[in-house]
Structure formats: structure tokens, C-alpha cells
Amino acid sequence: MKQDFPKGEIKSIKGRGFVIKGDDIDTDRIIPARFLKCVSFSALGEQVFADDRKELKGSHPFDLGQNKGANILIVNDNFGCGSSREHAPQALMRWGIRLIVGESFAEIFFGNCLALGIPCLTASKKEITKLQNLVDENPKQIWFFNLNDLTITNQKELIQLSLEEGAYKMLDSGKWDATSQLLDEGERIMKTVKSLPYLNNFNQ
Amino acid sequence: MSSGTLYDKVWNFHRVKELPGGSTQLFVGLHLIHEVTSPQAFSAIHEKNLKVKFPNLTIATVDHIVPTSNQQRPFADPLAEEMLSTLEANCAHHGIKFHGIGSNSQGVVHVMAPELGLTQPGMTVACGDSHTSTHGAFGAIAFGIGTSQVRDVLASQSLAMKKLKVRRIWVDGSLQKGVYAKDLILHIIRHLGVKGGVGFAYEFAGPAIEKLSMEGRMTICNMAIEGGARCGYINPDEITFQYLKGKKYSPKAHEWDKAITWWKSLASDSEAKFDDEIQLDGSSIEPTVTWGITPGQGISIKEKIPNPELLPQNEQQIAKDACKYMDLTPDKPIEGTSIDVCFIGSCTNGRLSDLQEASKIVKGHTVATGIRAFVVPGSQKVAKEAKQKGIDKIFLKAGFEWREPGCSMCLAMNPDKLEGRQISASSSNRNFKGRQGSANGRTLLMSPAMVAAAAINGKITDVRKLLKD
Numbered sequence: 001m002k003q004d005f006p007k008g009e010i011k012s013i014k015g016r017g018f019v020i021k022g023d024d025i026d027t028d029r030i031i032p033a034r035f036l037k038c039v040s041f042s043a044l045g046e047q048v049f050a051d052d053r054k055e056l057k058g059s060h061p062f063d064l065g066q067n068k069g070a071n072i073l074i075v076n077d078n079f080g081c082g083s084s085r086e087h088a089p090q091a092l093m094r095w096g097i098r099l100i101v102g103e104s105f106a107e108i109f110f111g112n113c114l115a116l117g118i119p120c121l122t123a124s125k126k127e128i129t130k131l132q133n134l135v136d137e138n139p140k141q142i143w144f145f146n147l148n149d150l151t152i153t154n155q156k157e158l159i160q161l162s163l164e165e166g167a168y169k170m171l172d173s174g175k176w177d178a179t180s181q182l183l184d185e186g187e188r189i190m191k192t193v194k195s196l197p198y199l200n201n202f203n204q
Numbered sequence: 205m206s207s208g209t210l211y212d213k214v215w216n217f218h219r220v221k222e223l224p225g226g227s228t229q230l231f232v233g234l235h236l237i238h239e240v241t242s243p244q245a246f247s248a249i250h251e252k253n254l255k256v257k258f259p260n261l262t263i264a265t266v267d268h269i270v271p272t273s274n275q276q277r278p279f280a281d282p283l284a285e286e287m288l289s290t291l292e293a294n295c296a297h298h299g300i301k302f303h304g305i306g307s308n309s310q311g312v313v314h315v316m317a318p319e320l321g322l323t324q325p326g327m328t329v330a331c332g333d334s335h336t337s338t339h340g341a342f343g344a345i346a347f348g349i350g351t352s353q354v355r356d357v358l359a360s361q362s363l364a365m366k367k368l369k370v371r372r373i374w375v376d377g378s379l380q381k382g383v384y385a386k387d388l389i390l391h392i393i394r395h396l397g398v399k400g401g402v403g404f405a406y407e408f409a410g411p412a413i414e415k416l417s418m419e420g421r422m423t424i425c426n427m428a429i430e431g432g433a434r435c436g437y438i439n440p441d442e443i444t445f446q447y448l449k450g451k452k453y454s455p456k457a458h459e460w461d462k463a464i465t466w467w468k469s470l471a472s473d474s475e476a477k478f479d480d481e482i483q484l485d486g487s488s489i490e491p492t493v494t495w496g497i498t499p500g501q502g503i504s505i506k507e508k509i510p511n512p513e514l515l516p517q518n519e520q521q522i523a524k525d526a527c528k529y530m531d532l533t534p535d536k537p538i539e540g541t542s543i544d545v546c547f548i549g550s551c552t553n554g555r556l557s558d559l560q561e562a563s564k565i566v567k568g569h570t571v572a573t574g575i576r577a578f579v580v581p582g583s584q585k586v587a588k589e590a591k592q593k594g595i596d597k598i599f600l601k602a603g604f605e606w607r608e609p610g611c612s613m614c615l616a617m618n619p620d621k622l623e624g625r626q627i628s629a630s631s632s633n634r635n636f637k638g639r640q641g642s643a644n645g646r647t648l649l650m651s652p653a654m655v656a657a658a659a660i661n662g663k664i665t666d667v668r669k670l671l672k673d
Contacts, residue, residue, distance in 0.1 A: 023522050024398055024498050028636040032643070033615040037269060037283040039243035039290045051643035078399040081432070081498075082636060083615070084334035085241065086350035107402055107434050108334060112350035166366055169225035177352070179252075182229055182360035188220045189257075189362060192231045196217060198324060199233070202455060202462035 005093065006117025009174035013099045013119070013145040017072035017135040018061045020049075025075065026082030027109060031091045033083075044087055045094030062095065066139045072152075074132050075102035077125070080109025089113045099145055101152060101161060103128050114167050117176050121150065121161040131159050147171055206370035208476035210439055211405045213469075214345045218328045220362055227364040233327040234344075235262045235357045236313050237300070239269055239287040240617070241332025245354035246294040256298040257361045263322060264295050265303040267312045268617045272580050272607035275305050284618065298358075311583020311609045314338040314551040318422065319585050321451025325440035325467040330357055335551045335633065337428040340437030341421035342444055343470055345405070347435045368405040368434060369479035372472075375412035377487030382668035384561065385420035386427075386553060386631070386651035388412065390492040390502040393431040395484065398500040401433030404480070407472060408438050412486030418447040419557040426552045427633055430499035439471035491667055493538050494635050494649040496526030501635075502649070505666045508537050529637055530646050531625070539664055541648070545628040546577035546659035547640075548652045549607075550614040553631035554582025558652040559590050562631075563598040565656035565670050571603035572662030578605035580612040580620075604659065616641025629658035 035047045053060040061067055073092065079102045080088060089112045092100070100113065100120045113120050123131070134157055135143075145152045147168070150161045163171075170176040197204050206212055220229040235258075242264075249256065256262060269284040279285040288304075295302040303309040309316055314335050317323050323339040329346035330336065332354040339346035349363065356363055373392060379385075393400075406428045408421075416424065421438050428436025438444075445464055448454045455463040490504035501523070503510065511534040512523035527534055532541065548554070548562050559579060571577045579599050581587035587609055590596055596606045613620040614632035621641025622628055628640055628647050635647040648664065657665040 022525065023518075026498075026634075026636045028615070028634065028639050032638055033617045034641070036240050036617055037281075037287065039287055040247070041244055051638045054643060078402075078432070081398060082334065082634060084332060084336075084348035084350055086244075086332075086352060089350075104399065104402070106399070106432065108348055108350060112352065115350060115352035164226075164366075166226035173224070175225070178223075178227075178364040179356050179359055181223055182356055182362050182364065183254075185220055185229060185360070185362070188229075189231060189360065192218065192220050196231070196233065197466045198326060198463070202459050202466055204462075204466060 006098065010117055010119060010171045010176070011147045013072065014142060015071035015098065016069065016139065016141070017074055017143050018067040018070045018139060019074045019132045019135055020061055021076060021132070023077040024081055025079050027080055027085050027088035028082055030080065030088040031085065036085060036087050041087065041090040041094065044091035048091040048095045069096065071096050071098040072143055072145070073097050073100045074128065074135055075100060076128065077103040079105050081106040084108045086112045089116050089118055093118055101128070101131065114170060114176050115178065119147070119163065119171055121163050123159055123161050127159050206477055206479050208473035209370050209407060209478065210343055210437060210470050210472045211345060211368070211370045211407065214326055214328065215367060217326065223364055227366050229362050230328060230365045231362050232330045232357050233261065234322060234329045235361070236317055236329065236331035236336070237262060237264045237354065238313050238333065239266050239291040241351050242294065242354055243287065243290045244351050245358055248355045249358050254359045256300065256358045259299040261361060262300045262358070263303070263317065264291060264300050265310050265313050265316055266291060266305065268611045268615065270305065270610040271618050272610045272612050272620055275608050277305070281619070308584050311585065312551045312554060312611055314426065315554055315582030315586065318342065319451070319583060321448055321454035324448065324454070325444060326470045330363060334429045335426050337433070337435045338422050338426040338551060340425040340428065340435050341418060343437055343440035343467065345435055345437065348429060369403055370407055371401070371404045371480040371482065372407045372409055372478045374410040374481065374483045375408070375486040376410055376483065377485050378412050378415050379486050379489060382653070382671050383489055383491055384651040384653060385416055385423035387489055387492040388486060389424045389427040390494065390499065390649065391489045392484065393427065393500050394502045396431055398430065398498045399432040401428065401431040404433050406431065406433040406436035407478070408436060413438060414441065417557060418443060419555045422555065423552055427499065430633060440467045491651065491654055493654065493664060495530060495532055495538055496523065497529055497635055497637050498522065499633065499635060499649060501526055503538055505539050508535050509533060511535050539666055541664040543629045543648065543658055543663060544575065544626040545622060546575060546655050547613045547628055547630045547632065548655050549580030549582065549612050550632035551582065552633040553652045554580060554586065556586050556589050558631065559586065559595050560593070562652040562656040563595045564672070565653050565667060566602045566604070566660065567598050569602055569660040571659045575659055575662050577603065577659040578607055580607045581609045583609050613640050615639060629655045629664065631655050
């Protein structure tokens with residue numbers, strides 16, 4: 001289990017990749033509800049995809065020896081849909097995932113990942129299929145993700161990725177943990193409070 | 205870009221400032237918390253030596269982990285007990301009002317907050333639970349957040365959010381007898397897909413929506429998230445105001461009239477601009493049941509289970525997965541599918557009217573042999589009112605179990621779980637693999653009345669065949 005969690009600016013990520021195939025993989029599958037019975041995220045890494053792994057008896061990508069230490073996950077469409085549980089990205093992060101590349105991501109999942117410093121990048125179905133095939137063919141090869149030009153490459157093949165501007169800037173500046181920015185605005189928050197009818201006896 | 209919609213107006217009222225990176229700092233008017241997604245957020249607050257900025261705008265209850273059979277403390281499950289006592293301690297420490305077991309106001313967070321009058325038009329509502337979209341039924345902008353964001357709201361009463369696009373879903377006509385809000389939202393999700401709403405707020409409007417009760421409207425907005433929309437809402441109207449009148453936290457006396465004036469001003473303007481608009485005919489919708497592993501895999505009770513080969517290419521793989529997992533046969537009618545368990549409850553359909561409609565079907569019948577059927581009221585208030593109306597007796601007499609309020613088998617974080625390959629008829633909101641507590645258990649989503657019909661016949665049944673005139 002990797003415990004060196006993301007911090008500061010995230011401009012590049014290097015490592016081995018592996019593939020989880022399928023559209024609409026929901027957060028119930030990433031971390032089944034029974035594992036939410038905890039007051040700390042610390043044990044979640046071992047439980048990622050628990051039920052899928054049990055069903056595949058050791059042949060699930062998260063169990064294969066070749067993927068030990070890999071940190072880039074390649075997924076398909078609408079990954080992370082369903083429940084808002086941050087336990088899902090926490091489980092992935094604590095297992096060792098530092099970058100997710102896929103066709104598309106559910107919104108809350110995307111935001112949760114960003115808040116932990118796990119970039120979620122997208123590419124077309126065609127490009128993702130190509131990347132999945134390349135990764136499957138040679139699981140040992142090292143991939144380089146570069147935030148600056150939004151690419152991932154194994155030095156031979158290069159795949160162009162997409163990321164919305166806000167998320168890009170947050171990763172680039174290291175300000176993906178929003179709390180401090182929000183706390184800066186105490187005065188403006190009070191101004192908003194004073195202008196909201198429902199917090200002021202409906203006097204407008 | 206949208207303009208003049210309720211979403212735009214509420215957004216503008218709550219905008220604190222634009223943040224570098226294109227997000228907006230948005231003020232949160234009502235923050236709902238529960239035991240699952242808040243403990244780590246409180247830990248983070250404590251580590252940073254921060255306080256809860258507006259404890260009076262934060263409301264807590266306990267729902268996901270509570271047992272529905274015996275709610276004596278300490279709970280039999282030590283982990284559940286630890287989660288509840290952690291929440292109790294955090295609330296006491298920060299001066300947050302906690303609606304706990306025995307308070308008469310505990311319940312599923314999306315059931316108890318509206319019934320106390322906490323949710324009102326024009327608010328922003330956030331909660332560490334994706335079904336927070338429910339509160340949009342009041343013309344609030346309400347969205348689910350992750351634990352890091354729960355921390356942000358606790359510390360600053362605000363969030364970094366990106367403005368969504370707005371799609372108006374206009375539903376003409378009116379629902380037929382035996383067709384409920386649940387059928388309508390399952391129909392909408394089937395039509396637009398489980399990720400059709402990504403990047404959008406859904407405005408539900410039109411005659412069929414306006415005719416719905418507040419409880420029906422909550423069912424619709426509750427499942428906006430299952431269509432990929434972060435939030436869904438309905439413009440406030442007389443039905444909204446009547447529901448709120450006299451509720452514990454609703455505006456009182458001289459404030460009430462001023463509140464109504466403001467609430468009315470929030471509705472989308474007649475010339476409002478939407479980023480997208482679609483129109484559906486509510487009269488043509490039939491009772492709807494899911495057959496697959498996403499809420500978008502639904503069909504009408506008259507239809508056959510789809511043959512994956514005949515579906516559009518991009519739906520084929522997930523349909524094949526679904527048929528394999530669900531062990532249902534393509535081209536066979538969904539009606540008549542045998543089931544093992546029947547569950548009425550959840551934040552989607554655990555309200556009084558849901559129990560009432562289902563009890564009308566159940567009355568005078570008994571649960572089929574071998575079926576486990578149970579009702580879990582959404583809150584202590586729902587349980588109490590149902591008992592006053594004798595609804596519990598109707599269910600008990602028919603052979604249903606009548607349980608204490610909680611989230612129960614919607615997501616099975618408590619002792620209520622499917623076992624093995626059991627298949628359930630469920631009034632809840634998700635049919636994901638393993639959702640109801642067994643790694644290979646199976647879920648068919650439908651209205652509470654359809655669940656009642658399934659319990660009586662031991663198989664999926666067109667509820668209209670059991671409707672009394």
C-alpha cells in the first residue's frame with residue numbers, strides 16, 4: 001500500500017498502468033456499502049472492488065501480481081457513477097492509484113478525486129481503447145503523464161487527453177484542496193449571509 | 205447559457221465570489237450531515253484547529269447504519285455504534301442540532317429535513333449523499349458532495365462549484381391511474397440515459413409535474429442523480445407553499461407572506477433561456493420496472509426484457525453484463541418474473557403517501573408464500589402518522605414486516621441485506637451489482653405500489669390489475 005498521498009502541484013505522474021473495463025462502473029462496485037462502516041478512511045485501500053475481486057478469485061486487475069505498484073488506472077465511460085461516497089476515490093488512492101484516464105467520469109466522483117489530488121483525464125472511446133490495448137499488451141511499460149500539454153506517453157505512442165480548465169488550474173497551482181481559498185473569504189461570506197432573504201426574516 | 209431560470213436566480217443569490225480556476229465560491233444555506241460521510245470531515249476540521257462556521261445552518265441525523273429491528277443503544281453492531289457516537293460527540297462539541305434515535309424527528313436525511321420544513325424554496329442545500337437532489341422538489345438547488353467538501357462546508361459554509369447548464373424536461377399530460385412519480389422518473393432516465401444529465405441541472409416542469417404532490421416531486425428530484433444530473437428542481441407553487449405551511453421550521457406569521465412573495469419570484473421566468481429542452485408525454489407512461497444493473501435499464505410492465513443484440517451498439521455490452529448478472533432471459537416478458545424479497549422504503553419512496561398507496565394494493569390480500577416482504581418508514585414522523593392511519597396494521601395483517609425508520613435495504617449498511625442470489629422488488633433508487641448487501645444479489649426497481657403487487661403475487665405484476673376502483 002502506498003501511503004505517500006498527493007500533495008502540492010501535480011504537473012506530472014509516472015508509472016505503470018492497468019485496465020478496468022466496462023461502462024457505468026458505480027461507486028458501489030468500487031467500494032461496496034458495507035465498507036463505509038468506518039470513522040476513518042485508513043483501511044479502505046485493501047477493500048477496493050472487494051466484491052468484483054471475490055467473484056474473480058484472484059484474477060481481478062487489482063489482484064494480479066503484475067499490477068502491484070501500478071498507479072495509473074484506465075477505465076471506460078461514466079466511471080464512478082452513483083453514490084457520492086468519497087470512500088471510492090479514497091480506496092483507489094490508498095491502494096496506490098494516482099491518475100485515472102477514461103472516456104468520461106461521473107461529476108461527484110470527478111470532484112472527489114480532484115479534492116484528493118487524483119487527476120481524472122478523458123479521451124475519446126477510440127483513444128481509450130487504443131491505450132487499454134497498449135497497456136494490456138505490455139503491462140511492464142512505464143507511462144508518463146504531463147499536465148502541461150495533457151498527454152500520456154510511453155515514449156513510442158502519445159495520447160492526447162482532456163481536462164476542464166478549472167481542474168487544470170487547480171492541479172497546476174497545487175490548490176486542489178479548496179478549504180484554504182474558501183476560508184479566505186470570511187467577509188464576503190458574511191455579506192452573502194446578510195443579503196439572503198431566508199436568513200434575514202425575508203426582508204429584502 | 206441559461207438565464208432567468210430558478211437555477212440562475214438561486215445561484216446568483218448564493219455566489220460569494222469567482223475563484224481562480226473558473227469555479228464559484230457558493231454559499232450553502234442548509235448543510236445536512238449524517239454518520240457516514242461526516243466523521244472524516246470533522247477529523248480534518250479538528251486537525252486544522254478550525255470551528256464549524258455556522259452550526260445553526262447545519263442539521264444532523266442518523267440514517268444509513270441504524271438497525272430497523274431493534275434500535276436500543278448500544279447497537280448490536282459495534283461499528284454502527286461507533287459511527288453514531290462519533291456523530292453525537294461531533295454535534296455536541298460544535299453545537300449542531302442532532303435529530304437522533306428517540307428524538308421523534310430522526311429519519312432518512314432526505315425525508316426528515318423536508319417534513320420539518322427545513323428545506324425551503326430558494327435555498328442551496330448540500331449533504332454528503334448523492335440523493336440530496338431530493339430537496340430540489342421545493343425549488344432549492346440541492347446537491348450531493350464528497351467528504352472533502354463536507355469539510356469545506358463545515359469550515360466555511362461554502363463550496364467551490366462550477367455552474368451547471370440547465371435542461372428543462374417538460375412533461376405534458378397527466379399520469380394514468382396506477383402510474384406514479386417513480387414510473388415517470390424511471391421513464392425519464394431510460395429516455396435520457398444514466399449519464400445524460402452530466403453537467404446539467406434538471407428543471408422538471410409541465411402539467412404532469414405540476415399535478416404531482418410534494419412527495420411525488422421529491423421522488424422525481426431524488427432520482428435526478430441517477431440520470432447523471434447533479435441536481436434537479438421543480439419551480440415552487442401553491443402545492444409547495446401548502447406543504448410548508450405550519451411546518452416546524454417554516455416561516456411564521458408576518459414572515460410567511462414575505463416568504464411567499466420571495467419564493468414566487470424565484471420560479472423560472474416565462475422567457476427564461478435553457479441550455480437544452482426536451483418534451484415528454486406523461487399520459488403514455490406505464491408502470492415501469494428495471495431489469496438490469498443501472499437505473500436506466502428500465503422497461504414498461506408490458507415490454508419484454510431487451511435482447512442485447514438488438515440494442516444500439518453503445519448499450520450492448522452493459523446489457524449483456526446485465527442479462528448475465530440478473531439471470532433474466534432476453535425477449536421474455538418482465539411481468540411474471542419471480543422474486544424473493546419485497547422492500548418498501550428509502551429516501552425515494554419511504555414517505556407517507558408511498559406507504560399509503562402501497563397499503564391500498566395490499567389491503568385484503570396476503571403476501572405470497574416464501575416471499576419476505578417488509579416496510580421501512582422513511583422517518584419517525586412517517587412511522588407515527590402511518591400508525592395513526594392504521595397503515596401498519598394493513599401491512600402486518602397481510603404478512604409484511606413493519607420496521608423502524610432508516611435507510612435499510614436500499615444500500616444495506618445495516619443488518620437488512622439480500623442473501624446470495626436473491627432477487628428483490630424494491631422501491632429504492634439503485635439496482636447496481638451488490639447494492640442491496642449481497643455481492644450477487646439482484647434488484648428490480650419499481651414504485652411502492654408495484655412492490656406491493658409483487659409481494660402479493662410472488663412475481664412482477666402490473667399493479668393496475670390489483671387496483672380497486
